Amino acid sequence: MEIAALHRLFLETPIVCTDTRKIDGPCIFFALKGENFNGNAYAREALKKGAILAIIDEEYYATGNHTVLVSNALKTLQDLALYHRNYCGTKLVALTGSNGKTTTKELIHNVLKTRYNTIATKGNLNNHIGVPLTLLTINPETDIAIIEMGANHQKEIAFLCKLAEPDYGYITNFGKAHLEGFGGVQGVIKGKSEMYDHLIAHDKFIFFNADDPIQLQKLNAYGRKTGYSRDKSDYRIIRFLGADPFVKIGFDQTTITSQLIGAYNFGNCCAALLIGEYFEVPPEDMKRAIENYVPEANRSQLIKRDGLTIVLDAYNANPSSMKVALENFKDMEAEYKIVFLGDMFELGQDSAMEHQQIAEQAEKMGYQGVFLVGEHFFDTASRAHKFKTFEDLKDYLRKHPVTEGTILIKASRGMALERILDLI
Structure with missing residues (x-):
């Protein structure tokens, strides 16, 4: 099927889905692939749940007139998107x-x-x-x-x-x-x-x-x-x-x-x-x-609860954003400050050096408490409180609860460090 013809069908049913769990009515299903899934295997289910068309790229999963076989379902999705963008x-x-x-x-x-x-x-x-x-x-x-x-x-x-x-x-x-x-x-x-x-x-x-x-x-x-x-x-x-x-x-x-x-x-x-x-x-x-505009999803959120002021910035982190977050936290007016820092990912051969520099920066800023969480921070030469896993931190906070102060929580998304909110 040519993109122009597919686009005409899309204009009639302008909803695209790549996940059968999210289908709740007429749509066009694109069978995408990943390391651990093959969307082609869900084409029949998509049609049963209301999709008017399933775009597949493996002939084995063809189920009649409502499936369209293409060489690459992802590229077809991308080509349709560009065609539609220019159409509008x-x-x-x-x-x-x-x-x-x-x-x-x-x-x-x-x-x-x-x-x-x-x-x-x-x-x-x-x-x-x-x-x-x-x-x-x-x-x-x-x-x-x-x-x-x-x-x-x-x-x-x-x-x-x-x-x-x-x-x-x-x-x-x-x-x-x-x-x-x-x-x-x-x-x-x-x-x-x-x-x-x-x-x-x-x-x-x-x-x-x-x-x-x-x-x-x-x-x-x-x-x-x-x-x-x-x-x-x-x-x-x-x-x-x-x-x-x-x-x-x-x-x-x-x-x-x-x-x-x-x-x-x-x-x-x-x-x-x-x-x-x-x-x-x-x-x-x-x-x-x-x-x-109010930030959400763990991005620079200010949370106040039970005498604590919490700066939650745990959506993502890298050395640049970690550095400016620490500098900004230092400039905030508060008598008692605590930082919880979690590992930064995808740093390659620079990882050890970058984690060491952030650990040293946090130490020099004179915070009343510095807590480093994750395997990378655990391997730094630091006098801070270090925890190899989140479970280790959880055990520590159960025995030593934080009841006062201003807190910064900063980490890469994979650390899910916002879980600290349930512990303090």
């Missing part, structure tokens, strides 16, 4: 970066939806499957789509840009994330910059942080851009007014008080303001949109 003609803003992608995406969405019909990546569906699924939620009435793109190796952002064909782009930052896959910090810069490379090659528009020397240098000779800065008069001046604990921003004569903890969220807010202004969103609407 929606303006598309793409963003990537080492840290802050999802928060920035949500802030941009909050700002733009005050004036436009918008859609945005749900959660962190930002890979080669999530991006096409998001593109397929666009409809002809959608004015702007905000698409988050994640990557852990070279050429991934380039592929996602080719898949989505963005009209605009923004890179949050270049940090020490996924060092193993990218091959070091320079590999991260090269890999994330694939978005700028794509946009420049296709003469598209770029938003950027003019205070980031890497971005400034890369875009110096490119004309179709606009940037923000704290003090460079050639760019949009946005002032940092503090973060204790919430980020405050000076935007012309207006003060914006966000519900985001940490100075590192200043740039995320700036991006939303810069992009909102470009799309002519009124300043008062942007102010309201940013002030009303």
Whole structure:
């Protein structure tokens, strides 16, 4: 079946599913494969549960007129998504970066939806499957789509840009994330910059942080851009007014008080303001949109309970985000501070060094308690409390409960360190 014909069927039933457990009515099922599953084996079940069509790539699972055999179900999904994206003609803003992608995406969405019909990546569906699924939620009435793109190796952002064909782009930052896959910090810069490379090659528009020397240098000779800065008069001046604990921003004569903890969220807010202004969103609407945004899903959440103030930032971590989280926590006004830090993943040969540096940084900051959790932190030379497993930490906290103070919880997603909330 040609993509144009498949697209006509999609327009009649504009719902795509890749998981039979989530089918609750008419849809088009794509039989995707993974290391531990084969979606082809669920084609019959998908049809029984209401799918009008099952796209499969193994002839053995064909079940008649309602299955379509293709050479690669994933590529067909991706081709359909690009075809649909171009059919709708929606303006598309793409963003990537080492840290802050999802928060920035949500802030941009909050700002733009005050004036436009918008859609945005749900959660962190930002890979080669999530991006096409998001593109397929666009409809002809959608004015702007905000698409988050994640990557852990070279050429991934380039592929996602080719898949989505963005009209605009923004890179949050270049940090020490996924060092193993990218091959070091320079590999991260090269890999994330694939978005700028794509946009420049296709003469598209770029938003950027003019205070980031890497971005400034890369875009110096490119004309179709606009940037923000704290003090460079050639760019949009946005002032940092503090973060204790919430980020405050000076935007012309207006003060914006966000519900985001940490100075590192200043740039995320700036991006939303810069992009909102470009799309002519009124300043008062942007102010309201940013002030009303409340982080969730373990991202820089401020929780108060039983005499404790908890900064929960356990959605993800890498050396760059860990460093700024510790620095921001140090600047918070509180007499008694405790940090719980969990392992950082995908650091490759730099893992031991990076964990050691974070352990030393935490020790030097004078916190009343430093707790390191996970095999990588356990192997550091540190005087902090170290626990090889979460169960070891749990046993310790049962015997030595934390009853007061201000607490930072920061770790990679795989550590699920938010479980500490059940222990304190």
